[in-house]
Amino acid sequence: MxxxxxxxxxxxxxxxxxxxxxxxxxxxxxxxxxxxxxxxxxxxxxxxxxxxxxxxxxxxxxxxxxxxRGESVLPLGVLTDLVRSYTTEVNSVVPQFLAQSFEMLRGGPATVMGNLGTSIPTIPGLEAIQAQQEAFLKAMTGGIPGAWPGTTSPTKTEEKEDLGDIKRQLAELQEKLSKLS
Structure with missing residues (x-):
């Protein structure tokens, strides 16, 4: 409203x-x-x-x-990555990533699904960024049953696997970005 x-x-x-x-x-x-x-x-x-x-x-x-107050929207991993982004070369990508993620959230489920494959085509390490964006969107909507068609809350095993994938992809992205410098 x-x-x-x-x-x-x-x-x-x-x-x-x-x-x-x-x-x-x-x-x-x-x-x-x-x-x-x-x-x-x-x-x-x-x-x-x-x-x-x-x-x-x-x-x-x-x-x-x-x-x-315990009204946690941002997972601990996201907060940690935000802190890290202030001291790494990735900090130039973070504002764009967050802005695009929230823009897609405002647009609704169709916008999110339509943009996941095309949101940041010119940045090296696109796959890692897309995986992070998907994990971010999953975290943002995971507590709202039925927020997006076909979404369910992840199990603890799925969360651990996703976190491991995100950490691996982030490390790959940071390595690619450091090579560009």
């Missing part, structure tokens, strides 16, 4: 660290901001004094709070 209001919702952070909704002229919490985003609103959070854009910082904080 997308909110009927259009445009980006501007939230200002005051020196007291309170967050102010400029549309409704009231203070909001991180949970309120999370709710706006879930309804389809784009949100921008600006520091009133410096003018700095704090949106990324607050979105990361919202994710950390949800993960900390």
């Amino acid at each position: 997308v909110d009927s209001k259009s445009g980006t919702l501007l939230i200002k952070r005051y020196a007291s660290r309170r967050l102010y909704n400029t549309e409704t002229s009231d203070y909001v919490t991180l949970e309120d901001i999370s709710g706006f985003i879930r309804t389809g609103r784009e949100v921008q959070i600006i520091d009133l004094k410096s003018g700095d854009d704090l949106t990324r910082q607050y979105l990361l904080q919202i994710i950390a709070e949800h993960e900390g």
Whole structure:
């Protein structure tokens, strides 16, 4: 469901660290901001004094709070790979991979299945990236019964096999990328 209001919702952070909704002229919490985003609103959070854009910082904080409360969406392996991506040459591929994965999720099952074979054709190590993308999509939808036609929650054995395949493919991709440098 997308909110009927259009445009980006501007939230200002005051020196007291309170967050102010400029549309409704009231203070909001991180949970309120999370709710706006879930309804389809784009949100921008600006520091009133410096003018700095704090949106990324607050979105990361919202994710950390949800993960900390046990509302885990990101498997431990994905979080670990994200941390690794900040210190390796793979970091240039990760944002594109994540953006394309979420774009496919927004498009629904037909888009996901149609794009898996054509999503990143120009990057060396395509097979490894596609396998990671498939595993990521499986992890993102595994907890939702019937989210995609024909999907079921993987067994522990399947998860271990998938993880082993992903680790092997990631190592192959990293080796190919290091040869390109």
